[in-house]
Amino acid sequence: MQDIQTIKINLPGGMVSPGRLREILTVAYDAKVQQVRFGSRQQLIFRITGEKVRFLERDFKKQKIRYEINGENYPNIVSSYCAEEVFRTGHWLHESEYHTVLDGFDYSPKLKINLSDSHQSFTPFFTGNLNFIASPEPHFWYLYIRPKQSNSLFRWRDLIYTNDIAALAHTLEPFLLEAIDEEITERYLYEKVSQSSSLITQPATQEVPLPDFGLPYYEGFNRYGQRSWLGIYRRNEEFSIPFLLDICSLCLETRVGEICTTPWKSLIIKGIEENDRPRWSQIMSRHNINVRHAANELAWQTEDHDDEGIEFKKYILQYFEKHDTRTFGLCFGVQTRDKSEVFGSILIRKRYTLRVGDLRLLPVYDLFHTDNFNPNSRTYFLFETGLMKNHLPNQVDRLCRKFNASRYGQQTSRIEIAESSAPALIHERYQCPHCLTVYDETFGDERAGIAPGVPFSALPDSYLCATCEAPKTEFAVVEIENLVV
Structure with a gap:
């Protein structure tokens, strides 16, 4: 059996210049790699046989290309920039703002970081550990923190200034990585940050509404303004390197400055001039790339x-x-x-x-x-x-x-974190911390022979999680509020 290694290359914010992508792909192609994929965190991923890894590493180091082998120590920074202009236009959040944030990261984060426009539903809000979401106040962001290996989520009490996002993430990282779970609270982290840094902030006076989800159709040629964008999806998630190299070359020739990857493992190319559309169609035909799959x-x-x-x-x-x-x-x-x-x-x-x-x-x-x-x-x-x-x-x-x-x-x-003045009925449910399964007494657990209506406290001590079989003693209380109107 061949020794297969997985190579991951981060594309911060899901953005990469055609010239840089061409450098990466050329090194991979010289190492006999034929196909690559794009991950759910907007990174580039491919596999290679073990005997070719040393040649690949040698050439990557020459080109100063950062990579990981069989690891996830440095998750990519996810952003909603791929949706900007083509699916919506933010009030103040534009290309330059994303670049300002990303340029501030002069280190490789070990935490998952998400940058999101609050009005889009194309990229996820809370799959990161540090989730920055654009606020209505120009150049300020909400921060929602989800500790590693946890499903708990709490909001930072202040809005964060665009230029301070990278510094705050760098300051928070050691506390989130090293603290035990019981210590990681908003108050604990806030006190630590206050002692070690000075940030430009504003009070966060409202919560972030979750927009209704509607996945825009992200494939094919689509007009916006006087130009077009092209979305490319592959049914098997694989993109041939010769096809991508042709895309990079055409982008450089037609002055398209960036290629975007998406959390849906696809590509979006913005800024295609009308006169250049036939050349893009020729590339798609040459490599037999189909579009307009079912939504x-x-x-x-x-x-x-x-x-x-x-x-x-x-x-x-x-x-x-x-x-x-x-x-x-x-x-x-x-x-x-x-x-x-x-x-x-x-x-x-x-x-x-x-x-x-x-x-x-x-x-x-x-x-x-x-x-x-x-x-x-x-x-x-x-x-x-x-x-x-x-x-x-x-x-x-x-x-x-x-x-x-x-x-x-x-x-x-709506994310309900702030207290409400309305009276509330608190319904407690118990959740497995490993797989996030909720035991709801309304439904019971048919597989385990637990009838609807049996409260968690009445479950036998031998009860196991319906999904991952974690013991009952490891379940934690989840409070779900139903406001009385």
């Missing part, structure tokens, strides 16, 4: 380099096509590996019911949806558990129908 096919996220997830996506899409399933307003995530993360309002998780040593046998699937079906929500509700693969498409279809039936009268979600 429901574009609304899926799988783990990076996960061929099983891609095949599973195709399997469910066949059912959707046969039954003409409506999926507008939804996106889907497929999770086949432990402790990975995908972005989706409907989430499919694979698990094994039998383990013998290192062998994992008898796979089943659990089906979840997020609160209000908004993929930016951090709360997951179990819809069905322990499904066999052949039963799953029908259950996903049922969940889509449930979503469509609930659309009438649905209102925009």
Whole structure:
């Protein structure tokens, strides 16, 4: 068996100049790499046999190209810049503002950092550890912190000035990496930062509303103003290097300054002049690149380099096509590996019911949806558990129908952190800290023989998480407030 190594190269903010991308791809192609992919954090990923790695590393060092081998120690900085201009135009957040933030990072972050326009739903808000979201106040950002390996989320009390984002991230990083979970609170971090840095801030006086999710159609040629943008999606997520090299060359010839990668593992090329459109079409034809796939096919996220997830996506899409399933307003995530993360309002998780040593046998699937079906929500509700693969498409279809039936009268979600003056009914649910499964006594746990209506306190001590089989003692309380109007 060949020794296969995975190479990851960060493209900060999902932006890369055509010249730099051409340098990276040329080194990879010289090392006999034929195909590359773009990850869900907007990075470049490819695989290479072990004997060629030393030649690749030698050439990368000559070109001063930073890379990782088989690692995720330095996650890429994700940004919503790929959506700017083509899907929406921010009140004050434009290309120069993104570049100002990214240019401030003179170090490689070990935390996941997201930069988001608050009015878009194309890129995720809260998949990072430090999530900066543009506020209504020009040049100031909200910060929502999610500690590593945690699903808790809290808001920084101040708005952060654009030029201070990198400095604050650098200051926060050691405290978030080194502190024990019980210490990581907003107050603890705020006191640490106040002692070690001076920042330009404003009080954060309101919460960030979560926009209704609507995935824009991000493929093909599309006009905006006097120019066009081109979105390129590949069904198998693979892009041939000769095709990408041709794209880089044409960008340089026609003065297109940047290529954008997206969290949907696709490319967006902005600023195509009308006179140049025929040349772009020629490249697409030369490499047999198809566009205008079905919208429901574009609304899926799988783990990076996960061929099983891609095949599973195709399997469910066949059912959707046969039954003409409506999926507008939804996106889907497929999770086949432990402790990975995908972005989706409907989430499919694979698990094994039998383990013998290192062998994992008898796979089943659990089906979840997020609160209000908004993929930016951090709360997951179990819809069905322990499904066999052949039963799953029908259950996903049922969940889509449930979503469509609930659309009438649905209102925009909001992150409720600040206290409300209205009286509240507090409903406690218990959540597994490992896989984020919520035990809801309203539904019980049919697989474990727990009937609806059984409170968590009445569960036997031997109860295990329906998804990852974590013990009952490790569940934590989650409070969900229903305001009385």
